[in-house]
Amino acid sequence: MCTRRTRFCFRSFRYSRRFYYRVTTTAILVVVFILRLRGLWIFSMFPFSKLLTSITGGRSIDSDMRKSLQNLMAKPKFDFLPNYKNPCFITKEANLGENTKATDGKWKLLHHDSIHMKRYDTGFGQNQGINLSRHIYFEEHQVWAGRETQQDRYPDSGPRLYCLPYFLIAGFPKCGTTDLWHRIIQHPDIVVHPEKEPMFFDNRRFYNGTPTISPPVSQTEKDGTWTLETYLEYFTQATKYIEHQFEARNGESYHGRITGEGSVNTMPINDEWFQLPENANLREPKYTNADHVHHLVPHIKIIVMIRDPVERLLSGHLYFSEQFNYNTSAELFHNVTVDAVNKFKDCLKYNTERGCAYNKSITTIKNRIRVGLYAIHIADWFRVFPRDQFLFLKTEDYVKDVRTTLVTVFDFLQLEFPPLRAPSRFLFKEKINERKRTLEMLPATRKLLQDFYRPYNDRLWKLLGDKRFHYTYP
Ligand SMILES: *[C@@H]1O[C@H](CO)[C@@H](O)[C@H](O)[C@H]1NC(C)=O
Ligand SMILES: *[C@@H]1O[C@H](CO)[C@@H](O)[C@H](O)[C@H]1NC(C)=O
Ligand SMILES: *[C@@H]1O[C@H](CO)[C@@H](O)[C@H](O)[C@H]1NC(C)=O
Ligand SMILES: *[C@@H]1O[C@H](CO)[C@@H](O)[C@H](O)[C@H]1NC(C)=O
Secondary structure: OOOOOOOOOOOOOOOOHHHHHHHHHHHHHHHHHHHHHOOOOHHHHOOOHHHHHHHHOOOOOOHHHHHHOOOHHHOOOOOOOOOEOOOEEEEOOOOOHHHHOOOOOHHHHHHHOOOOOOOOOOOOOOOHHHHHHHHHHHHHOHHHHHHOOHHHOOOOOOOEEEEOOOEEEEEOOOOOHHHHHHHHOOOOOEOOOOOOOOOOOOOHHHOOOOOOOOOOOOHHHHHOOOOHHHHHHHOHHHHHHHHHOOEEEOOEEEEOOEOEEOOOOOOOOOOOHHHOHHHOOOOOOOOOHHHHHHHHOOOOEEEEEEOOHHHHHHHHHHHHHHHOOOOOOHHHHHHHHHHHHHHHHHHHHHOOHHHHHOOHHHOOOOOOHHHHOHHHHHHHHHOOOOHHHEEEEEHHHHHHOHHHHHHHHHHHOOOOOOOOOOOOOOOOOOOOOOOOOOOOOOHHHHHHHHHHHHHHHHHHHHHHOOHHHOOOOO
């Protein structure tokens, strides 16, 4: 109102009713716009949010899902113990309760099952390779396996030690990582869960009752959403071993054993990025798995195996044809390749390059063409980790000379090789997870893939500053 005592008094305040409507509407729009900018999309509180986001062109995000996802970036930093080579910490807030169990309760088996470790029923039959290595593994770690008693178990509450991985084989699928894994875990100073791939960062933390990847990667998705606590529980056996194995050093106990994991999709697969609260309303991810791994374990050592992306793609196609029981042929592979290349190029018209590299809707399990865009994935990891925390290996070199590669790997992990305490089991003849069945791809398919990957291959070797990684085609 305009009274004498009001300082800001307009000459005329008798505006029309329409004027007031306009001012009110504009004010509401401005408030909504600001909330949206700040990631506070108020309409998502209402049941019609999905309809609304689809009308407004936003991404339809299941708000329940988002609430249930842990914001790993918001977790406080762990205080790693100086007398442990492996990143381990003690927490006082130790009652992890139900979180430590997968929803099917199978974690219980971790402690005293006759096989001694949780084994997932993948539903696709036993993998010969894993079977074989488990056998070797138990011979090597007899002492540990036999020694374990009920008293050895961690109590369900009270302070306890936790360990995170010292090393991570972060990429790439179908590049020989399984073979490498089964060799390096023979080292007496390395202790691991026999399930090579917990798939926490790329997959299991997003699982929400219905498979998010179609067809599902494995039946293990039935385990429900993994939280950070579930991931820590995956390392329980290793943690116990690391805790119990120590030597005196300068009058103090020093724990020199290490653990690690080999989820090879951690680097290339960020397909659920848009579900993360910290990536809300973006066109491409601000945070990828790299940021989350870095936040939890800043000094982790990252091993990456790289192979000619054309060969990698075919190998993946053949692998999944066995896993998911589809018959394949050179013609089918050609068809799915044409389809994948077209969809990727089409995606680039509407999305950024990174947006497409991490967009699951444009590829199927039969042709994961995006996985071979190594330069894009690695660049995301170079953004957060210093270069000396990576070891890049070339599959083609590894196959030719396993021993030389192993020397490099153990040097990188700061482990003696060959270890004095164990005979050399590392050079066993069998190749693990080697593809026996193959097919000759059509020349047209090869040409198409070579043209597709060529520019990314050029970026790869420049990014790595290493000509060895320059895959060229005629
Ligand atoms: C795998 O395990 C089964 C039973 O546990 C055994 O009969 C078979 O010989 C094993 N295979 C290899 C290659 O060790
Ligand atoms: C694959 O092919 C074989 C023989 O050609 C046939 O018996 C089988 O049913 C096929 N499987 C699928 C999943 O199509
Ligand atoms: C591949 O695509 C062609 C053309 O669309 C089609 O005729 C053929 O049946 C497809 N082959 C396979 C194995 O899917
Ligand atoms: C993936 O690509 C499709 C097609 O271009 C697009 O509609 C969708 O929004 C993209 N998804 C994400 C998460 O960016």
